[in-house]
Amino acid sequence: MYYGGTTPSGFDCSGFVYYVINRSGRTIGRAMTAQINSGIPVARGDLRPGDIVFFNNAPGGRLGHNGIYIGGGNFIHSANPRRGVVIDTINNGYYNTHYYTARRVN
Numbered sequence: 202m203y204y205g206g207t208t209p210s211g212f213d214c215s216g217f218v219y220y221v222i223n224r225s226g227r228t229i230g231r232a233m234t235a236q237i238n239s240g241i242p243v244a245r246g247d248l249r250p251g252d253i254v255f256f257n258n259a260p261g262g263r264l265g266h267n268g269i270y271i272g273g274g275n276f277i278h279s280a281n282p283r284r285g286v287v288i289d290t291i292n293n294g295y296y297n298t299h300y301y302t303a304r305r306v307n
Contacts, residue, residue: 212279214266217286218253221269225251227306233267240306245291248303254291258299270303 215233252270259265268278274292
């Protein structure tokens with residue numbers, strides 16, 4: 202993860218989302234605040250592959266991370282410099298605890 206990174210040579214979380222969504226033919230802004238204000242809200246129980254999931258894991262419980270839901274309770278994201286782009290679950294553990302909301306961008 203590289204803060205501000207928007208290419209495969211180095212992504213931050215919202216840069217990864219920006220890259221994937223825009224490559225899929227949909228359009229979304231670069232900043233996480235633009236991304237959370239895009240598309241339509243999606244209830245956690247209605248998630249579909251391609252939805253953007255957001256987490257409130259920044260200090261003070263603020264929005265701090267996002268990724269792309271891939272189904273089966275899993276999402277793909279740029280985790281950190283050590284882990285890189287990985288798949289994790291939203292159904293238990295850290296990301297379950299910090300799950301905030303999701304958006305669907307058509």
